[in-house]
Amino acid sequence: MDIKWLKTFVIGAKYENFRQASEELFLTQPAITKHIQRLEQLLHVKLFERDGKNIYLSSAGHSFLPFAKELLKKYEQGLGEFESWKQGYNRKLTIATAPQIASSFLPPIVRQFVEEFPKIEIIINVVSSYEVGEEVSTGKADIGLSRISPIQANIHCEKIHEDNVVLVAPFGAIEHEEEVLKKYRVMTHNHPEYWDELLLDIKNNYPFVRTMNVNQMEITKRFIEHGLGVSYLPYSLVKQEIDINKFIAVKNDKINQLTSSTYVVTKVQTDEVINFYQVLKEAF
Numbered sequence: 706m707d708i709k710w711l712k713t714f715v716i717g718a719k720y721e722n723f724r725q726a727s728e729e730l731f732l733t734q735p736a737i738t739k740h741i742q743r744l745e746q747l748l749h750v751k752l753f754e755r756d757g758k759n760i761y762l763s764s765a766g767h768s769f770l771p772f773a774k775e776l777l778k779k780y781e782q783g784l785g786e787f788e789s790w791k792q793g794y795n796r797k798l799t800i801a802t803a804p805q806i807a808s809s810f811l812p813p814i815v816r817q818f819v820e821e822f823p824k825i826e827i828i829i830n831v832v833s834s835y836e837v838g839e840e841v842s843t844g845k846a847d848i849g850l851s852r853i854s855p856i857q858a859n860i861h862c863e864k865i866h867e868d869n870v871v872l873v874a875p876f877g878a879i880e881h882e883e884e885v886l887k888k889y890r891v892m893t894h895n896h897p898e899y900w901d902e903l904l905l906d907i908k909n910n911y912p913f914v915r916t917m918n919v920n921q922m923e924i925t926k927r928f929i930e931h932g933l934g935v936s937y938l939p940y941s942l943v944k945q946e947i948d949i950n951k952f953i954a955v956k957n958d959k960i961n962q963l964t965s966s967t968y969v970v971t972k973v974q975t976d977e978v979i980n981f982y983q984v985l986k987e988a989f
Contacts, residue, residue, distance in 0.1 A: 706747055708780055711773050713740035714752060718770050721753075721761050797826045798977040801846035803834040805896070805922045806967065809942045810988070811850065818984045825977055834897045838862075841970045848978050849970035853897045859972065866967040866989045868939035870899060872955040873947075875932045882958040885935055886911050892919040892928060892936040899963050903937055910959040926952075939965035 717726045723737045730737070745752050752766035762770070802811055807829065815827060830846055838855020840846040849855075854862050874885050891907065893916050894900050907914055917934055919925045925936050926943065930951055937960075946952040969985060971978055 707740075707743070708777070710740045710744040710747075711777055713737055714744055714766075715770070715773050715777060717741060717753070717760075718762055718766060718773075721759075723760065796824060796977055797828065798848070798981055799828040799830060799846045800981070801830045801832055801837045801840035801849040801970075803837060803850060803852050803897075804831050805834075805852060805939070805942055806850045807831050808923060809939075814985055814988050817988070818981055821984065822977075822980055825980070837970055841972050844972070847971075847973070847975060848981055849968075851968045851970055852965065854966075854968055855970055861971050862968050864966050865969045865985060866941075868941050868965045868967070870903070870937050870963040870965050871940050871943070872935060872957065872960070873929055873938050873943050873952050874935040874955050875929055876950050876953055878935075878953060878955070880953060880955055882955055882960065883911065885955050886914050889932075890915045890917045890934040892917050892925045892934045894918050894920050895922045895925045895936060896939070896965060898965060899937075903960070903963055906960055937963070 713726065713730060713732070716729055717723060717737065720726050720729075723734050723741075726732075727734045727737050732740075741752060748765075748769065750765040750769075751763050752769060753760045754763045800811075800815075811829075815829070819825075819827060830840060832840060834852040837846075837849035837851035838857040838860060841849040841855075842857040842860050854864075872882060872885065874880075874889065878885055878888070886907070891914055893904055904916070919928060919934075919936075922938070922942060925934075925938070926946065928934055929936060930946075935955075940954070943952055943954070947954055969982065971982070
């Protein structure tokens with residue numbers, strides 16, 4: 706059995722349309738038809754029924770589909786594991802992380818980890834903080850790093866770090882809270898934890914403030930860099946830009962000091978998880 710026949714069958718079953726299957730697989734329609742015919746000859750059954758130009762799965766096709774999907778999954782998983790072996794890995798660690806963490810302090814931690822444990826393959830899945838708990842809970846990730854505490858009951862969550870939230874403005878701006886908030890729009894809702902409380906505080910103290918909803922941290926930073934606004938961001942996410950004089954941190958006057966938390970999320974304490982957790986702890 707040719708693995709290409711199986712893939713063609715699964716994609717053909719997905720659409721019940723050989724033209725759409727050919728577009729996804731970058732094959733001609735005659736090639737799609739030939740793959741299906743070869744598979745049908747091998748199995749001695751008809752996998753598709755034809756009604757004029759329309760096709761649909763036969764009862765045999767419906768019965769064979771889950772087996773075909775499982776065979777493809779095992780094949781792709783086996784290739785992935787063999788590729789890891791060729792690269793010298795003998796274990797794997799999958800990390801689910803919020804994008805704000807992935808783009809700030811995670812890279813040096815991963816670098817330290819791979820230097821200490823070169824035979825462990827690292828896979829990074831960047832998801833929203835709201836999805837980190839689900840990734841670990843369902844076993845898609847071994848460990849998670851999130852900006853919020855997850856709701857799942859079958860996982861362990863620990864606060865590992867707290868950051869001051871600072872008012873960030875373009876370099877050269879007046880370093881006075883009220884003047885900055887008068888001049889620039891405040892970009893909001895780029896962090897999952899603190900904006901509801903913070904925005905109420907801002908509006909109570911500075912009712913004139915204008916806002917702009919920008920829900921991505923990296924986009925917020927780019928907008929600040931181009932003078933399009935200011936925002937309240939965790940210090941660790943902007944430390945580099947402050948150090949090289951791209952941004953300034955404006956001292957709080959009336960706005961209450963808030964913090965942003967980083968949580969580590971685990972379920973099964975494998976050796977890989979324990980080792981990564983130790984490197985993480987040492988970094989803070």
